[in-house]
Amino acid sequence: MKKTALYIVGLVGLTLIPASVATHVGSVYMPEGCGSCHVGHGMSNEPMLSASQEDACYQCHGSVDKKSVMIASGRLSPAVSLADIEAEFDKLYHHPVENSGEHSPDERLPSFSKSQMAHAECVDCHNPHQRVHDGVNSVARVTGYSLSGQYLEEASQEYEICLKCHSEVIGGRSDADMRTQFSPVVTSMHPVTRPSSGKGQVSLTSYSQGRTTMNCSDCHRSEDPSGPRGPHGSMYKFMLSGNYSVEAEADESPLAYQFCYSCHERNSILGNESFPLHREHIVGDPFKGIPGTSCYTCHASHSSERNLFLVRFNREAVSKTQPDNRMEFRSLGAKSGECYLMCHGKSHDPARY
Ligand code: HEC
Ligand code: HEC
Ligand code: HEC
Ligand code: HEC
Ligand code: HEC
Ligand code: HEC
Ligand code: HEC
Structure with a gap:
């Protein structure tokens, strides 16, 4: 496990994860650091998560049972209390994180390809490597769109993240184009x-x-x-x-x-x-x-x-x-x-x- 962590840290230089920024990993509640999420020896473009997509997050942000497995294996500290996010996604109306296979780490939303199924993953709204909460919100540092339609490497407002999917280009529904509905010039x-x-x-x-x-x-x-x-x-x-x-x-x-x-x-x-x-x-x-x-x-x-x-x-x-x-x-x-x-x-x- 230690070796894995070191190996991935070796890649940090390449993937530009700034050491100065407090990350999930820097959290005192994750004793294994990178290894709390990543396992095995990965190829440089393979995240090598111990579970796929949202299931990887549910290990710590899911049920009490799932968390106890992580605590028992030393990857999560028992001292922290984390809400059950999985239970939220089990509700009737939810972002469809369970739709699989459509997210790619270097995609640029909105997708102009209608064949690409509309999707929403945890990592579309949360950056797993960055500061988890900066005192204002915990969605910092993911891509987004400005109100004027400018692509942003790092959204600074929550709504900018929403705009990368809820704007006219996806599905072509102009009645649900949030960039128009929230244009600052409306009455x-x-x-x-x-x-x-x-x-x-x-x-x-x-x-x-x-x-x-x-x-x-x-x-x-x-x-x-x-x-x-x-x-x-x-x-x-x-x-x-x-x-x-x-x-x-x-x-x-x-x-x-x-x-x-x-x-x-x-x-x-x-x-x-x-x-x-x-x-x-x-x-x-x-x-x-x-x-x-x-x-x-x-x-x-x-x-x-x-x-x-x-x-x-x-x-x-x-x-x-x-x-x-x-x-x-x-x-x-x-x-x-x-x-x-x-x-x-x-x-x-x-x-x-
Ligand atoms: C909270 C869990 C978590 C922790 C802790 C974590 N990662 Fe990741 N990592 C992820 C996820 C999730 C992805 C996939 C991101 C995506 O699909 O957009 C990923 C992707 C990566 C990738 C693939 C390239 C990329 O950026 O998408 C590398 C390399 C990587 N992580 C390195 C690290 C290193 C080094 C550490 C420790 C400093 C670390 N990770 C800690 C969850 C984590
Ligand atoms: C190994 C356990 C673990 C995994 C796996 C994990 N997290 Fe976390 N997460 C934590 C801990 C611990 C904290 C609290 C950190 C702190 O307060 O120092 C946290 C905090 C967060 C927060 C901030 C919560 C707040 O109160 O603002 C978000 C958002 C988050 N995680 C999202 C994710 C996402 C998305 C994934 C999957 C890519 C993920 N986490 C995977 C352990 C984990
Ligand atoms: C559509 C965007 C979006 C998706 C998808 C999403 N989140 Fe969030 N999440 C948010 C926003 C926005 C907040 C609130 C941020 C704030 O106000 O601090 C949040 C808050 C959180 C928090 C802190 C909750 C609290 O009050 O303690 C955690 C943990 C978290 N998300 C984990 C996840 C996990 C795990 C997934 C995937 C299973 C996920 N999120 C998917 C947007 C999203
Ligand atoms: C990565 C893409 C993506 C992002 C980012 C995103 N969404 Fe979504 N959202 C979706 C998808 C896909 C659906 C499901 C659409 C469907 O079923 O027709 C959805 C559905 C919704 C719905 C339910 C609509 C309905 O008719 O019931 C709301 C509300 C919503 N999103 C709000 C938000 C908010 C607020 C944000 C920003 C914090 C956000 N979304 C960010 C992709 C995204
Ligand atoms: C004051 C509360 C409120 C705020 C703030 C708000 N919404 Fe909504 N939203 C609603 C209500 C109520 C509905 C359902 C009734 C309707 O469509 O008028 C809705 C509907 C939606 C739908 C479904 C639309 C459709 O036609 O299917 C989406 C997507 C959505 N909101 C996204 C967003 C996004 C993105 C933001 C921020 C930029 C946002 N909402 C801010 C209350 C709100
Ligand atoms: C989360 C809190 C919240 C919810 C839920 C909410 N509102 Fe509001 N509403 C506000 C705030 C804040 C304002 C702005 C007040 C001000 O002018 O300072 C506002 C303003 C308004 C105004 C006056 C707007 C103007 O330009 O003068 C109307 C009308 C209104 N809301 C109707 C509704 C209706 C109808 C619903 C349910 C569909 C709703 N609101 C749900 C918080 C909310
Ligand atoms: C028949 C049309 C109509 C219906 C139905 C209606 N409203 Fe209004 N509402 C108005 C009009 C018109 C105004 C502006 C009044 C003025 O000139 O100041 C208003 C003003 C408001 C305001 C702003 C002032 C305030 O009271 O703070 C709020 C909030 C509001 N409505 C909420 C609601 C909610 C909540 C409902 C449903 C429970 C509702 N309205 C149903 C017509 C309606």
């Missing part, structure tokens, strides 16, 4: 790529009060608030931290919009503290048989290209006015605006508040 956005005004919204819970920026992984992460950070997996659709019903007709409940309510107080929203017609729309009128509708009917989750307050109408719930063909929101200043559209057979032409 309103959840503050990922540009800070919010800092004024705050009346509804914000203590969780997000005072924060002017957020990460993609504040929303796309484990549904367990005390679970590991990171967009690994969730039991909820879109890999969200909570349930989010997006149906045009939906019964309001704390669970239906749990996701939004985790940062925007339910009492504030239903108490009409901002939009005076929130309650009427979200709850509907059960006595008159008028159904409620989802936040998704009026709000985009990422950004709105043209409107303030993330207003964007869901075309499955709302249609254009006739004969003028308008579907429009206009803000008229503080807590005042108007809408032109058709909804549940009712014409807003316009409806004002």
Whole structure:
């Protein structure tokens, strides 16, 4: 084992792993250093991991049983407590790390080849040789893309890593192009790529009060608030931290919009503290048989290209006015605006508040 470590260290010069940077290996919790992950005598381009891809990581970032094997073999210190990341990937909605064989250490994403299956491996987002946490985040030093489409050898923002896969080139889905959705020139956005005004919204819970920026992984992460950070997996659709019903007709409940309510107080929203017609729309009128509708009917989750307050109408719930063909929101200043559209057979032409 010692010999292996030395042999690989011999390659360090060639593969340019800077000694000055604190690595996984430099961790006092990995007694075998390089040998905690690498085994045997490798060819210079073969990583020689003791297990393939994510399974190599699960040895220490998986179940208690897996960790005990590593502890027993002296490759992991019993003094450290590591979260079970494998359990996150077992959830219904997760990054497909189990798809095998598509990642290569020197690939350059996004891949323009559609025959290359879309994939996501641990090492697409984490550099196993670099500092594991720099005090800000633990995704430092992997490749990425800037908002302007520039390839980056080392991403410095979390979203830059996401952009190398979630931009138009893969699969050609322009509706899911995050580079467009998070372009800093949109009219309103959840503050990922540009800070919010800092004024705050009346509804914000203590969780997000005072924060002017957020990460993609504040929303796309484990549904367990005390679970590991990171967009690994969730039991909820879109890999969200909570349930989010997006149906045009939906019964309001704390669970239906749990996701939004985790940062925007339910009492504030239903108490009409901002939009005076929130309650009427979200709850509907059960006595008159008028159904409620989802936040998704009026709000985009990422950004709105043209409107303030993330207003964007869901075309499955709302249609254009006739004969003028308008579907429009206009803000008229503080807590005042108007809408032109058709909804549940009712014409807003316009409806004002
Ligand atoms: C946390 C586990 C881990 C530790 C510790 C570790 N490596 Fe690696 N190493 C990996 C993984 C995973 C890959 C494959 C990376 C990929 O596929 O992109 C790899 C790849 C390599 C490669 C192949 C070339 C490359 O960069 O992809 C070399 C050489 C290497 N490691 C050397 C070392 C040396 C030397 C050390 C000790 C200083 C070390 N590794 C410590 C996990 C580790
Ligand atoms: C031999 C055990 C071992 C293996 C295998 C291993 N890790 Fe780790 N990992 C650790 C330890 C120990 C730490 C904590 C280091 C410290 O705090 O000093 C850690 C920390 C991390 C962190 C930072 C966690 C945080 O709190 O910010 C990430 C991310 C990570 N590992 C990813 C990976 C990935 C990806 C792989 C597979 C390529 C992998 N690890 C393989 C032992 C391992
Ligand atoms: C190496 C490529 C890659 C990277 C990097 C990447 N993803 Fe993904 N992502 C994927 C693939 C592949 C899927 C599965 C797509 C599918 O099943 O259609 C996915 C799915 C998702 C989904 C679920 C979408 C849905 O419709 O349910 C979300 C949310 C997501 N990724 C967020 C992120 C975030 C946030 C980041 C950055 C921290 C990121 N991704 C980085 C490849 C990547
Ligand atoms: C992780 C926390 C978080 C979650 C979850 C969240 N938001 Fe937000 N939201 C924020 C923050 C932070 C702001 C920016 C507040 C500010 O202006 O300072 C914001 C702002 C907004 C705004 C006002 C935007 C503007 O430009 O004025 C709307 C509308 C909004 N959110 C709707 C939603 C909806 C709908 C959901 C559920 C789909 C949701 N939010 C989920 C944190 C969150
Ligand atoms: C405020 C919370 C929030 C933030 C921040 C956020 N998302 Fe999302 N995201 C959502 C919600 C809610 C959905 C599902 C509903 C929708 O599509 O509007 C979603 C959907 C997605 C999807 C699936 C889209 C599709 O059409 O299938 C992907 C991929 C994604 N997000 C990636 C990202 C990336 C990458 C970032 C950061 C650049 C990010 N998200 C930031 C809340 C968020
Ligand atoms: C799509 C990108 C992506 C993929 C794929 C991914 N991670 Fe992460 N991971 C992240 C992000 C982002 C964070 C949060 C970083 C932060 O905020 O510190 C994170 C956090 C972590 C942490 C620290 C969690 C904590 O709170 O203790 C560990 C450990 C980790 N990842 C391991 C893994 C392993 C192992 C795999 C593969 C089985 C993996 N990750 C796959 C993006 C990813
Ligand atoms: C019928 C359309 C509609 C629905 C449905 C709707 N909203 Fe709104 N929302 C608006 C409008 C319009 C505004 C802007 C009000 C103004 O002019 O200040 C707004 C403003 C907001 C704001 C910013 C001000 C604040 O309160 O902090 C948040 C956050 C918000 N909505 C969250 C939600 C959530 C969460 C849901 C679902 C539970 C939801 N909205 C459902 C139309 C809607």
